[in-house]
Amino acid sequence: xxxxxxxxxxxxxxxxxxxxxxxxxxxxxxxxxxxxxxxxxxxxxxxxxxxxxxxxxxxxxxxxxxxxxxxxxxxxxxxxxxxxxxxxxxxxxxxxxxxxxxxxxxxxxxxxxxxxxxxxxxxxxxxxxxxxxxxxxxxxxxxxxxxxxxxxxxxxxxxxxxxxxxxxxxxxxxxxxxxxxxxxxxxxxxxxxxxxxxxxxxxxxxxxxxxxxxxxxxxxxxxxxxxxxxxxxxxxxxxxxxxxxxxxxxxxxxxxxxxxxxxxxxxxxxxxxxxxxxxxxxxxxxxxxxxxxxxxxxxxxxxxxxxxxxxxxxxxxxxxxxxxxxxxxxxxxxxxxxxxxxxxxxxxxxxxxxxxxxxxxxxxxxxxxxxxxxxxxxxxxxxxxxxxxxxxxxxxxxxxxxxxxxxxxxxxxxxxxxxxxxxxxxxxxxxxxxxxxxxxxxxxxxxxxxxxxxxxxxxxxxxxxxxxx
Ligand code: SF4
Numbered sequence: 001x002x003x004x005x006x007x008x009x010x011x012x013x014x015x016x017x018x019x020x021x022x023x024x025x026x027x028x029x030x031x032x033x034x035x036x037x038x039x040x041x042x043x044x045x046x047x048x049x050x051x052x053x054x055x056x057x058x059x060x061x062x063x064x065x066x067x068x069x070x071x072x073x074x075x076x077x078x079x080x081x082x083x084x085x086x087x088x089x090x091x092x093x094x095x096x097x098x099x100x101x102x103x104x105x106x107x108x109x110x111x112x113x114x115x116x117x118x119x120x121x122x123x124x125x126x127x128x129x130x131x132x133x134x135x136x137x138x139x140x141x142x143x144x145x146x147x148x149x150x151x152x153x154x155x156x157x158x159x160x161x162x163x164x165x166x167x168x169x170x171x172x173x174x175x176x177x178x179x180x181x182x183x184x185x186x187x188x189x190x191x192x193x194x195x196x197x198x199x200x201x202x203x204x205x206x207x208x209x210x211x212x213x214x215x216x217x218x219x220x221x222x223x224x225x226x227x228x229x230x231x232x233x234x235x236x237x238x239x240x241x242x243x244x245x246x247x248x249x250x251x252x253x254x255x256x257x258x259x260x261x262x263x264x265x266x267x268x269x270x271x272x273x274x275x276x277x278x279x280x281x282x283x284x285x286x287x288x289x290x291x292x293x294x295x296x297x298x299x300x301x302x303x304x305x306x307x308x309x310x311x312x313x314x315x316x317x318x319x320x321x322x323x324x325x326x327x328x329x330x331x332x333x334x335x336x337x338x339x340x341x342x343x344x345x346x347x348x349x350x351x352x353x354x355x356x357x358x359x360x361x362x363x364x365x366x367x368x369x370x371x372x373x374x375x376x377x378x379x380x381x382x383x384x385x386x387x388x389x390x391x392x393x394x395x396x397x398x399x400x401x402x403x404x405x406x407x408x409x410x411x412x413x414x415x416x417x418x419x420x421x422x423x424x425x426x427x428x429x430x431x432x433x434x435x436x437x438x439x440x441x442x443x444x445x446x447x448x449x450x451x452x453x454x455x456x457x458x459x460x461x462x463x464x465x466x467x468x469x
Contacts, residue, residue, distance in 0.1 A: 004123040004248040005104040005132045006442040007052045009043050011066035011257065012036040014439040021259060021272050027326040027355055028224055028438040032452075033406050033417035036067075041463045042449035042456075044070065047102075050133030051110040052445070053077050054102035063099075063254045078107045078116055081246030083279025083317035087235065088251055089305055090376030091280065093366075098251040098280050104133035104445075105247050113137065120244035123285055135448070153177070158345060159205050160189055160427060166209025169427045171379045175343065188458055190419075192431040192451065195225060195403040199333040199433065200348040201300035202404070215421035220414050221404060222334050224327035225352060226438035228399035232316035232385040233375035243250075243283025243317040253278040256321055256365050257440065275361040276322035278369060278441015284312045295314075317376075321369055322399075323362070323387070326355040333403055361385035362386035399443050404433035419454035430454045 013020060015032040023029060024319070046052075050444055054073035056064070077100035080088070088098035105122070106115045116131040130137050143149045154177040161171050161183075171185040193200045199222040205214040213221050258274040265273050284292070285333035289312040293303050336349035366386035373382035407413025419428040430451040432443055456463055 001126045001134065001136065002124050003134065003442075003444055005134070005444075006249065006252075006279065007047070007050075007054075007102040007104050007445040008252060008441045009067045009102075010036070010039075010439050010441055010446055011063075012068075012260075013066060014102055014422060014437065017437055018276075021274075024271060024326060024355075024357060027357070028326065028329055028412075029326060030405065030407060030412070032436050033408050035341075039449050039453060040068075040070070042452045043445060045463065046445055046448045046452060048074050050104040050138040050284065050448075051075060051106055051113075052104050052133070053100070053107045055100050058099040060097045060099065060254060069369065070252075073102065074112060075107045077101075078103075078105060078118065078247055080250040081118070081242070081281060083241040083243035083283065084246060084249075084251045086237070086241060086376045086378060087281050087317060087319065087373065090235070090372045090374070090379065091253055093375045094372040094374060096253050096255040098253050101250055101252040102139075102445075103247065103250075106131045106133070111138070111228075116247055118246050120246055120248065120283070121285070123282065124287075125249035125285075141362075155178040155182070156343065157193075157201060158343070160191075160201065161205075162207060162209055162214070162424065164209065166207065166424065168425050186381070188426050188428065190428045190430050190454075190458070191433075192429070194431055196333050196348050196350065198429060198431055199209040199403045203335050204240075204345065212237050214427065215404070215414050215424055217423060218411050218414075220412065222332045222404055223329050224402040224436075225331045225333050225350065226327055226400065226402040226435070227352065227397045228325060228438065228440065229323045229354060229358060229387045230396050230398070231321040231323065231362045231369065231387050232318060232396065233321075233369045233373050233385055234316050235376045235379040236381045237315045237317070237376075238380050239378065239380050240314040241317055241378070242314065244313050245279070246281070249279040249282040249320075251280040253280050253319075256369070260364065265360065267362065268356075268363055270357045270360045273357065273361045273364050274324045274440070275365055276324050278319050278321050280319040281317060282319070283317055286313060289313055298341075319369060319373070320364075321365060322442070323354075323358045324440040325438045326357050326406075327402055327437060328355055331402075340354050357388075363373070399432075399438075401432040401435040401443060404429045405436040406434045407436060418457045428454055428458060464465040 015035045016032045018029045035197045053075045113130045116199045155174040157174040159173045165276045171183045203213040259272040261272045282412045293306040333345040339347040366384045370384040404414040406415045421427045
């Protein structure tokens with residue numbers, strides 16, 4: 001509901017990182033057990049189902065070489081906005097290429113939903129007119145309308161029960177909206193609670209057959225927790241550049257994906273730097289602006305005057321570099337020994353610190369991104385916040401992956417390539433928990449495509465051709 005609909009695909013190189021680039025000290029870099037071509041038909045199908053705008057003809061050749069496409073996007077891009085066009089010109093002057101961000105935002109009426117009106121409020125909030133395609137409007141609601149799907153809302157699932165030998169799941173136990181204990185049985189159990197709560201559920205499902213948690217015989221459940229951290233850059237203008245007069249972030253730059261190697265990188269203590277895409281041309285959401293001013297002057301008349309002046313939502317436009325977060329065994333989710341939730345059940349505990357690879361990426365790339373902001377026409381200044389060089393407590397993070405990685409070796413992974421738990425015949429994981437690595441791209445379209453691939457593997461149904469709109 002609150003994602004902002006950016007829909008870039010991963011690159012071919014992301015699936016073979018260990019083979020191509022070798023190991024990194026203190027990291028658990030791994031190849032994926034599937035490749036780009038395994039996901040390609042499902043990316044196609046998801047793009048057509050949710051309605052992704054974009055323009056293949058404006059994508060750099062280097063991007064298309066790594067992320068080949070068999071067809072044009074389902075609809076053309078929205079207008080990019082004035083602030084984004086100024087930053088794109090700054091990028092061009094520095095030798096970089098900004099192009100329309102693939103986004104699940106309607107640039108025309110599509111699938112019974114209206115076109116986007118560029119109100120600019122999508123980042124972090126629901127779209128008030130359903131111009132944005134997502135799991136709810138594009139998948140769950142249509143499925144529920146068939147009458148063949150039963151959705152149990154506000155069900156809190158706390159255990160997957162198995163047969164005594166642990167080979168098969170028998171039922172799922174949950175607490176309903178009124179706090180009553182219930183259960184539901186089925187032939188197949190698919191977990192998709194996102195990495196933290198999928199892990200929690202697997203660990204809470206410990207039994208005599210699985211004493212350390214379901215699927216956790218190798219002590220891999222919960223490990224390799226990954227987050228996306230962001231280096232932020234901003235340009236300040238002397239005039240109103242209207243950064244919120246467009247959907248959230250209309251342009252993408254791929255020049256900072258990498259991998260980068262050579263003496264400059266080795267001097268930073270890592271064998272390579274692999275970062276990610278840069279989201280270019282966004283403005284600070286109004287609530288973030290209000291919170292920033294409140295931190296400076298509190299609330300009251302001074303706060304009102306700052307909001308009316310609106311420097312942040314009129315004269316500041318910026319970008320975010322998405323950092324690839326390398327997997328580490330010690331970055332993990334487990335059950336907190338001391339904290340319980342309101343049900344009295346152990347809460348999830350997250351232990352995390354970024355790998356030095358991310359600091360190297362911020363050191364190497366942050367100044368280059370600040371430079372193209374300074375080169376933007378009309379910019380009077382630019383600044384970067386190069387996470388994670390700043391205080392470790394000052395994090396800016398979104399997106400999460402890992403904790404139940406796919407792999408061929410049960411000693412180092414939790415699921416096989418089909419998403420099925422090693423050693424349990426009928427329990428699958430279908431969310432970003434399954435990702436072995438976490439490349440620096442917005443993850444939603446790949447989460448959906450991989451879930452669709454896993455679902456088709458379970459059902460045995462062929463991949464249908466994408467819908468024609
Ligand atoms: S800019 Fe406004 S109308 Fe367009 S997708 Fe975002 S929230 Fe919806």
